[in-house]
Amino acid sequence: MKGEHFLVAFAFCILASSFASAYDPSPLQDFCVAINDTKSAVFVNGKFCKDPKLAVANDFFFSGLNIPRNTGNQVGSNVTLLNVDQIPGLNTLGISLARIDYAPNGGLNPPHVHPRATEILLVLEGTLSVGFVTSNPDNRLIEKVLNPGDVFVIPLGLIHFQLNYAKTNAVAVAALSSQNPGVITIAxxxxxxxxxxxxxxxxxxxxxxxxxxxxxxxxxxxxxx
Known part of the structure; x- marks a missing residue:
């Protein structure tokens, strides 16, 4: 059942991102699979592009996002980001995806910003307190408790966090409006x-x-x- 929920969440996040205004340059061709070979490639948007005729299914594929990650660290969370470095076919498409695992009793994705992306977060398991802070001069905290199936949006560039205060593990999936959203953890x-x-x-x-x-x-x- 959890596997089915994860597939639904994955489809939801991709669909949500497709309707968002991408901050990365719009592609002028079907795709531009990133490649490290500089001899026979064209440099586009920070990456070299493979000849489209040589593209294969694995350029657009990743497996294993349904596997729980280790949260035994100082903050009690683990972020698995799928950006252009993990899926070369994301190059120029303006989206990426992340799985976030939270330990029980205080697992925290600490305050951070994504300088190049808006985020939409879907809770799959557990209960999370999610919030962001508006920019100066108000610095207003906008926060809500989310349960499985709940969705929350974090605007581009604002400080935000997620906290699992429940006694069970929590899992969320986030879609971001950049192939390489970046992250700056404040502390x-x-x-x-x-x-x-x-x-x-x-x-x-x-x-x-x-x-x-x-x-x-x-x-x-x-x-x-």
């Missing part, structure tokens, strides 16, 4: 940058003491001394 980017952001910047921006900032940088891989 990792701010406190784990390489080289580290100047302490004076972070202490003033977050109204924290230098020792507090240093501790956060250690947790997220920064190296300020």
């Amino acid at each position: 990792n980017a701010v406190f784990g940058s390489n080289p580290p952001i100047n302490l004076d910047v972070l202490t003033k921006a977050f109204q924290l003491g230098k020792n507090e900032v240093k501790n956060l940088q250690k947790q997220f891989g920064g190296n300020n001394k």
Whole structure:
């Protein structure tokens, strides 16, 4: 039954993305399968394109998105992104797909942004609290609790998150309006940058003491001394 639900969700997300306004350049041919061979390819939208006559079914295929992922990490979530790097046939088509697994009792997809994509999220299993924050000056939190079959939209470039506060695992599928949406996880980017952001910047921006900032940088891989 879960496998059937996953197939329905997959079809839903692809259909939803097809009606969205893609932010990637529109294709001028049927497809442009990405390839690393530069000798006999044309460079289009960040990727080289295979001769269309040489395209095969596997260029447009991925298997195994129904398999649960390991959530035994610090935040208790795992994102499996299918972008142009996993499915070369997505090149120039302006869509991608992700499966997100959440551990029970606090599994979190932490606050992050997709700089190049709007997201539409479908919950398959479990209960998730999902939200995003509007831009300055309001910074208003828009949040809702979602159950299986519920859908939530995250506008382009806004900070958003998902939290599983239930006692069971949760699974969601997200469609994104870019072949390569990108992701910036806020805490990792701010406190784990390489080289580290100047302490004076972070202490003033977050109204924290230098020792507090240093501790956060250690947790997220920064190296300020």
